[in-house]
Amino acid sequence: MYPNKYICISIFIAIFGVLGFIDDIGDSIKGISLAFLSSLTYAIYLYSLEKLNLEHTKMLCLSIINTIGSALLYGGLILFIGNSFLINNNSVITLVIIAILSTCALIFLQNGTRSVGAQTSAMLSLFEPITSLFVDIIIFGITLTLRKSISVFFLIGSLIDSIEYFV
DSSP states (O other): OOOOHHHHHHHHHHHHHHHTTOSOGGGGHHHHHHHHHHHHHHHHHHHHHHHTTOTTSOHHHHHHHHHHHHHHHHHHHHHHHOOOOOOOHHHHHHHHHHHHHHHHHHHHHHHHHHHHOHHHHHHHTTHHHHHHHHHHHHHHOOOOOHHHHHHHHHHHHHHHHHHHHHO
16 A cells, blocks of 8 residues: 555645754754654554564563563663663652653554554654643643644644545
């Protein structure tokens, strides 16, 4: 199944929406590149999850295997590159909270992909910057700017435009 004009238009609109969340593109090229690679690997992950028929695998088990694999890969990279990070007593609680949230997010993503498929799940992931913005506003008291408001409009527009493709 190849993307039709609705998906191409949706992707184009979504790119404008995502770019609106970047404060300074000049200083963010490395971050943008890494985020793009992250989205590419998650797309491969979602399609693999769907195509390998992992319906009978328990999601928590799959998440634990994924987490162990990630820890081993990252540990190997630290040994190979020689880069490390320091954990102090204050950051342990934050790391535990992040680990719990990451595991929950992965389980939700896996179950969502199982229910609606990889393409729909990937498109609905466009809500991530919107929910992050609302968390910033509600929890951290960040002020909503006009540019980010327009970006939200573009992201929601891209999802609405793609609905005909997925329905």
